[in-house]
Amino acid sequence: MTPEELSTAISACLTEAVAAGEITVDLPDTVRVERPKSREHGDWATNIALQLGKKAGMAPRDFAQLLSARLSQVPGVSSVDIAGPGFLNITLDAAAAGELARTIVEAGSAYGHNQSLNGQVINMEFVSANPTGPLHIGHTRWAALGDAIARVLRASGAAVTSEYYINDAGNQMNVFATSVYNRMHSLPVPEGGYPGEYIQELADIVLEQAPQLKDEPLETALPQIRELAYAAQMADIKRTLADFGVSFDVYFSEATLHNAGAVNDAVARLREQGHVFDDAGAVWLRTTDFGDDKDRVMIRANGEPTYFAADAAYYLSKKDRGFEQKIYLLGADHHGYVNRLKSIAACAGDDPSHNIEVLIGQLISVNGAKLSKRAGNIIELRDLIEWIGADALRYSLARYPADSPIALDPEQLRKNSNDNPVYYVQYAHARSRAAARQAEAKGVTRGEFDASLLTHATENDLLAVLGQLPSVVAGAAESREPHRIARYLEQVAAAYHSWYAATRITPVGEDTQVTAEHSTRLWLNDATSQVLANGLGLLGVSAPEKM
RNA sequence: GCCUCCGUAGCUCAGUGGAUAGAGCGUCUGUCUCCGGAACAGAAGGUCGAAGGUUCGAUUCCUUUCGGGGGCACCA
Structure with a gap:
């Protein structure tokens, strides 16, 4: 019996009690079932009587008494105790609890999936690093976390499109191209240009593909340099992301918005909605209507659209493409942008509390990391991957809530010991696979399964933890907090x-x-492997057969 | 000034409107004739930054306050 099944059974008991006229109260959609901290309090506990007792006009303990009488009749429930002010402590039959091992093995990679977000159509935008340089540590946290969130949302039934917005418009691209041009001619870095050594690498690539550009003056060479260097840089970014196990469904170019007139269309559409006005030669969006602290310019007095205008057009594009929810993952340095984005949604006639969601992540630091020589004074993601390993890096980043500032200690992450949580979890998986191989060699098979034999206290604990994966995934999806998966996996590993x-x-x-004890335990062993593999998969971390 | 995040064990950090606030590291004590010791069992270590409030019950929610991080462009 899974905790979800128990929760459903409790709900059914409540419904029956209401139908029988024993209690009069509005029932909640679901009843929370928790694993008590102390083993003396049974397998599962619920505080539903404390919550509903008062509303039903009864003492919580009396309410608990009524519910207990029905609940103890449920098949698989061994005993129900009332404790303290009205907690219901539930103990399951070993057989009912142990059945879970078979449930998990048979569900395989689908175990943990749930329907909590069924029908939601979500666009998730993250990383969106400028195509003028390599990915660095500032992008790393969202790459790991964003990808994990997307996986968790999908596992909960949502249709998710992950998207990378490429800021390939505006003057920065010309500065970028000029930087490459100057490198081609061994000229100094232009004013405000890009200094890193990677510019030289890009210059080499451009010259290899179009050697004639070397003899052309800046004005005529610039457009082609821009295109070639841009393509090379994006290829580098995608390669690094792939090495990190992150892929995007859509790479969305800002330039295409401008070229297709979408920015001007956006201004016109928002004007129709009544939120656009003209002042001092510029075109403004009245974002103060929706809580922004000042109105924002969309089209400058010189006729050039602002970055903000492109963002508005981009938002409308997401809306037009049918995404009900648009999630933006931004670093803390973009905090000031949240109200503006929400105002765009509101100006477009959407509900800013539902159709748009902006997650702000605190920045991370890495102690003692080497600064990238090729990219200047930054820490490159590709160097971190090489140094720490993609698995350890992804796990470490997914292990903390986004709003918690973290300082990674690479020396710790490089250690193959318990200091390093990813090894603890991965080791548990590898160990369980080794145990399965060993079992096979000794002639143990999953042929026989007798759940009533899983009576050891550690088996009870392990089963209880394994049973929580679906609700942990649903909770992680609901709160956009994949770190719950990581913490959960550490519990699974410990119980294993x-x-x-x-x-x-x-x-x-x-x-x-x-x-039969051996073969039944093999089921439990394999169920644990499955839970660990599924959970690690949601974080984009590998589940090794051997280490 | 305004906005926002954080403050929990010596360290790095989880967590929760409920029963005795947790994990890892560090410290101390144990466990290998046998499936992977990258492990397990146990001990010590806390006024959950402070003060009010709401509540049957607050570390959790609200207010104030102290300390720390980040942010407040006709930049992209």
Whole structure:
């Protein structure tokens, strides 16, 4: 029996009690079932009687008494105790609890998936680094976290499109191209230009593809240099993301918005909505109507659209493409942008509390990281991957809530020990696979399964933890907090290691007789592998067979 | 000045309107004739920054306050 099934059973008992006239109260959609901290309090506990007792005009303990009478009749429920002010402590039959092992193995990679976000159509934009240089540490956290959030949302039934917005318009692209041009001619870095060594690499690539550009003056060479260097830089970014295990469904070019007139269209559409006005030669969006602290310019007095105008057009594009929810993942340095983005949504007639969601992540730092020589004074993502490893890096970043500032300690992350949580979890997976291989060699198979044999205290604990994956995934999706998965996996690993130390999957010593206990434990072992693999998969971290 | 995030064990950090606030590291004590010791069992270590308020119950929610990080462009 899974906690979800127990929750459903409690809801059914409540409904029956209402129908029988025993209680009069509005029932919640779902009943929360929790694993009590203390084992003395049974397998599962609920505080539903405390919540509903008062509303039903009853003492919580009396309410608990009524519910307990019905609940103890449910098949699989061994006993129900009322504790303290009205907690219901529920103990399951070993067989009912153990059945979960089979449920998980049979569900396979689908275990943990849930329908909590069914029907939601979500656009998630993250990273969106400028195409004028390599990815650096500032992009790393969202690359790891954003990708994990997308996976968690999908596992909860949402249709998610992950999107990378390329800021390939505006003067910065000309500055970028000029920087490359100057490198081609060994000229100094232009005013405000890009200094890193990677510019030289881009210059080499451009010259290789179009050697004639070397003899052309800046004005005529610039457009082609811009295109070639841009393409090379985006290829580099995509390669680094791929090495990090991150892929995007859509790479959206800002330039295409300008070229297709979408920016001007956006101004016109927002004007129709009544939120655009002209002042001092510029065109403004009255974002103060929706809580922004000042109105924002869309078209400058010189006729050039602002970056903000492109953002408005981009938002409308997402809306037009049918995304009900648009999630933006931004660094803390973009905090001031949140109200503006929300105002765009409001000006477009959307509900800023529903159709747009801006997640702000605190910045990270890495102690003692080497600064990239090729890119100037930044820490490059590709260097971090090479130094720490993609798995350790992704896990470490996914392990903390986005709003918590973190300082990574690379020396710790490079260690193959318990200092390093990713190894703890990965090791548990590798160990469980090794145990399965060992079992096979000793003739243990999953042929026989008798859940009532899973009676050891560590088996009860392990089963309880394994049963929580679906609700943990749903919770992580709802709150956009994949770190809950990581923390959960550490619990799974701990429960597995305890179980492993306390019981045997294979016959030991002279006793070579394979029993139903062995084969049943193999089911539990394999169920654990599956939960660890599924959870790590949601974080974009590998689940190794061997380490 | 305004906005926002953080403040929990010696360190790095989880967590929760409820029963005894947790993990790892560090410190201390144990566990290998046997499936992977990258492990397990246990001990010590806390006025949950402070003060008010709401509540049957607050570390959690609200207000104030102290300390720290980040942000407040006709830049992109």
